[in-house]
Structures are given as structure tokens and as C-alpha cells.
Amino acid sequence: MIRPFRIEIPQTALDQLADRLEHAILPNELPGTGSDYGMAVERVRELLRHWREEFDWRALEARLNAYPQFVTEIDGEDIHFLHVRSSREDATPLILSHGWPGTVLEYLDIIDLLTEPDSGPAFHLVIPSLPGFGFSGPTRTTGWNRFRTARAWAELMNRLGYQRYGAVGNDAGSLISPEIARVDPEHVTGVHVTQLFSFPSGDPAEMADLSETDQAALQHLQWFYDNHFAFNQLHSQSPQTLAFALADSPVGLLAWNAQLFGEALDPAFVVGNVAIHWLTGTSGSAIRFYYEDAHAEAHTGAEPQGPTTTPIGLAMFAGDFQSIRRFAERDHRRITSWNSYDTGGHYAAHEAPKVLADDLRNFYATLA
DSSP: OEEEOOOOOOHHHHHHHHHHHHTOOOOOOOTTOTTTTSSOHHHHHHHHHHHHHTOOHHHHHHHHHTSOEEEEEETTEEEEEEEEOOSOTTOEEEEEEOOSSOOGGGGGGGHHHHHSOSSSOOEEEEEEOOTTSGGGOSOSSSOOSHHHHHHHHHHHHHHTTOSSEEEEESTHHHHHHHHHHHHOTTTEEEEEESOOOOOOOSOHHHHTTOOHHHHHHHHHHHHHHHHHOHHHHHHHHOHHHHHHHHHHOHHHHHHHHHHHHOSSSOHHHHHHHHHHHHHTTOHHHHHHHHHHHHTHHHHHOSOOOSOBOSOEEEEEOTTSOOOOHHHHHHHBSOEEEEEEOSSOOTTHHHHSHHHHHHHHHHHHHHHO
16 A cells, blocks of 8 residues: 655654754864864864754755655565656656665755656656665665665556656665666666676776776775775674664764765755654664675575666766776676766766756667
8 A cells, every 4th residue: 555655753853853963072083184084073063063053854844745755565664755747648657766875855856857857758756765764764674685675666666557667776776776677677668877886806807908997987996995985894794883873873973974975065965864864763774775785695595697688878977986888788788878977976866967867868768
């Protein structure tokens, strides 16, 4: 059963949050170190100031509630989703998947561009909160990795009556969306993502004659691994230990999540995503996605193997992970669109919504 949903955070929860923010204790910092040791105190202090003095939860709540929202139980979990239909009868259904530390908030700026475009293809949008994230959590069962989520999304689209649809993703959504095509190939027309997470296999032949651009992409990836990958390791091994700190301190949650948002994003977007995790009590359940993905076989048995065969389109944005086509074609047989843009970043739907919307429309137009 699919039932309507409306966000209504109790005022008492907002008052308690305000009190915690007012009495936040910030850590000591070595002088002159900046972000060398992690999140700089000054960066967190400024985000904290924005949360306390400028951020308006009720305004964000109203913005989310302006779109039709629903909840349905799938595989033992309550799944929350926005369902925004276009006025056009020829619109193509899409399911859009976000990642961590994001929420459905990352897709709000692209909704109108896709549902009611001035020209070109239009789309009906289904934007679910990942299991354990925001209004889809906390999860009550184990095993919610990319594969189980993909199966749930296929079931969700089936319940909505969509027989032909596309899958769109960013971050963890770029892992989930190709898997939707694996489990539901008869109904998925194409997959569009902002990252193709294909890496060197260890075969020396793969590294021969790499272009300067691809070599630079590998160097950037190595830099990220050496300097910012600690979150992945901790989430994959001990998410419950970290969850105690995140669940007890909104400023701790702010610092931990904001390090992955980076400094280029506007504070309203960063704080809005963090606030959703705090007010829904999903700061700990959201990071379990990494553990579940790292331990996928222990929970679900053998998962799909071999390259995907559904048409895939990639839109890469400046400052984000840069995919390498040689490796991607090893994992995906039908890459039909590959574009790189000098704007936006990891959250392209928020940072460069028109560019992403145009790329999406062009990709699915070729599949019509």
C-alpha cells in the first residue's frame, strides 16, 4: 500500500536542537593547521552560525511538502519518496537516487527543469530517500546495500505502474542505478549517472598508454584516497561506533557530514541535508550503507556479475571524481553517452541543474 506523507517535525524537536546548538562545545585546534587534521574549527563555526542564525527548517519543510510525497513498505522497510508527475502525457518515468551525506534535497533544483521543460523530453520523477536515510529510516533490518536497494526500487516503480522507466543516480545512486537495470532489464530503458566507479583491476595492460587526462584522473583519485577516504573505511568497518557521536551531537554530525560536502557548496544546502539526518534520527543508519555494501555477499549471497548491458550515459562535472572510459567499458558494455563539463561539482543537480537536466534529456531522447 502506498500512503500519502507529509513532513511535520514537532516543535519540541526543533527547540531541543536549538538548545544543543546554543551550547555546542568546539574542540581545540593546533594553530596554523587549517584543514590538515580534518575539518577546520573556523569552517564548522561558520556553518554552526548559519544553522543557528539563518537556517529556517520550517521553510525547507514547506518546500519539500510542496511536492507530493508518499511512503510504502518494501521488504520490511518504510520507503519515503517524492513523486512528481509531468503534465505531459509523453513524459518518461525516472527514478533518481542520491547518496551520502546527501538526501532527496539534492534533487529539488532539477525537478521543474525535468517535469515541465520549455522544450525537449519531459519526465515523471520518483525521488526516494535511500533506506536508512532521512524519512526512509532508520532501517530495521540488515543488508541494505546497493543490490537490495536496486531490487526495492524496481518494486517501487512496479507498484507505481511504470512499465518502462529510466534510472538516474549520483554518488551511491551511481552504484545503485546500474544495478536496477541488472535486476529489471525488461523495464529499464537506460541508466544515467554522474560517476562510473570503475577502477584499475591490477592488469598492467590496462595502464598502458593511458592519456594524460586519464593519468591526471588517477592522480586525483589517489589524492582523495590518501587524504579524504577515512570516512569510507570507518563506515565500512565500525558504523555503529561512530553512530554514538553522530546521534548525540548535531555539531559533530555537522562536522562529519560537511567534510564530504566540501567548501564550495552554499551553507543552506549543507545545513539542510545535515538537519534532515538529525531530525529523522538517521545519522547512524545512513552510514550503514557503506558497511552493507562492503559485506554484501554475507547478507545476500551471490550478486550479479559481469558487465551491464543496458544503455548508460555519464555526465561528469568539474571538481568531482573523473571516470576513466577504458575501465568503465570493461564494466559496462553499452556506454552511449560520455560528457564532461567544466562547471558544477559532486552535487551537480544542485550546483549545475540546467546542465545536468540538458544532459539527461539528450541521453533519454536518444533512447526514445
